Amino acid sequence: MMLPTHALAGMLLALPVAILAPEHAAAVLAAGLFGGVLPDLDLYTGHRKTLHYPVYYSLLAGVTGVAAVLQPTGLTVAVAVLFAAAAVHCLGDAFGGGLELRPWEGTSERAVYNHHRGRWITPRRWVRYDGAPEDFLLTLALAAPLWLTVSEPYRPVVLLAVVIAAGYAATRRLLPRLASLLFSTVLPRYLPASLLAVAPDRYLADGE
Incomplete structure (x- = not known):
């Protein structure tokens, strides 16, 4: 799934907590947003492995969730929401497409x-690939209750996520060609090989 979908999923996960404990609303919505985005910070360094922990984030969410119930402070509640959102991100990726340059081809396990x-974990492909039409529809479905419920400064975040998702979904199938051209033809003219060596393999070829 694409990053805006994960970000909105994290915020939506935090929404019931924000409603039930309005004094912590700002903190938990921020934690949900960051937790939804956190795993994808490994995009260029072992994507879906370096910061993706479907089991451990889930365990941490459980432990910190109990701590938040026993000692509900802004910090404990936010930490529990952050780990829960990160866990949902990782589990969501398992229901999406594989880790390849053209995930709609279904060549990666x-x-x-x-x-x-x-x-x-083998991809389930319920959402065929990040940026697929159903991914964008999921983004809209997640955005709707947030848009109707949250206030500043989070309403602009919801709108920005939808705009980014729309642009990404509209251009998704063009991106592999652009990435291959960029990393194989354009960037080698201007960057040393040592920098290009850290680029993900899928940007340099059609494999994983």
Whole structure:
């Protein structure tokens, strides 16, 4: 799933907590947003492995959730929401497409890495690939209740997520060609090989 979908999913996860504990609303919505985005900070360094922990984020969400119930402060509640949103992100990736340059071709059997078992989880492809039409529809479905409920400064965040998602979905199938051209033809003229070496393999070829 694309990043705006994950970001909105994290915020929506935080929404009931924000409604039930309005004194913590700003903190938990921010935590949900950050937790939804956090795993994808590994986009250029072992994507869906370095910061993706479907099992451990879930365990941390459970432990910190209990702590938040026993000692509900802005910090404890926000931390619990952050880990829950990160866990939902990782689990959501397992229901999406594989980790390849053109995920609509269905050639990869790697969805997200399970560090607990030391193996990759196979993609379910309920959402065929990040930026697919159904991914954008999911973004809209997540955005609607948030738009109707949250106030400043989060309403602009919801709108920005939808705009980014729309642009990404509209151009998604063009991006592999642009990435291949950029990394194989354009950037080698201007960047040293040492910098290009850190680029994900899928940007340099059509494989994983």
